[in-house]
Amino acid sequence: MEEQKLQDILEIVTFIKDNGATKQDLQDVRTEFKQEIKEVRDELQQTQTDLEQSIQQTRNEMIDHVDGFIGLHRKQEVEIAAMAMHQKRTDKKVEKIIKHLNLDLV
Numbered sequence: 001m002e003e004q005k006l007q008d009i010l011e012i013v014t015f016i017k018d019n020g021a022t023k024q025d026l027q028d029v030r031t032e033f034k035q036e037i038k039e040v041r042d043e044l045q046q047t048q049t050d051l052e053q054s055i056q057q058t059r060n061e062m063i064d065h066v067d068g069f070i071g072l073h074r075k076q077e078v079e080i081a082a083m084a085m086h087q088k089r090t091d092k093k094v095e096k097i098i099k100h101l102n103l104d105l106v
Contacts, residue, residue, distance in 0.1 A: 021029075098105060
């Protein structure tokens with residue numbers, strides 16, 4: 001019975017010895033884990049930098065498009081004002097012609 005207990009203990013100790021992690025094994029795993037965490041952090045930092053640059057580029061493109069639209073709108077306002085002035089001048093000329101020919105247009 002006692003010999004069986006000793007045999008069981010020896011078997012357990014042998015199993016732990018064969019399959020257990022040593023301090024060095026744990027330190028190696030820890031070092032690998034720290035390196036992987038650093039790599040993930042670096043990738044995240046690069047992704048954040050890339051995303052910020054992409055957002056900035058998109059923002060600049062949007063501003064350029066809006067500025068272009070505003071420029072077209074202002075140009076259109078100038079063209080409309082020029083056409084209105086041209087129409088007023090034409091109306092005055094027509095009025096002078098009507099008056100000169102003594103036409104009665106209703």
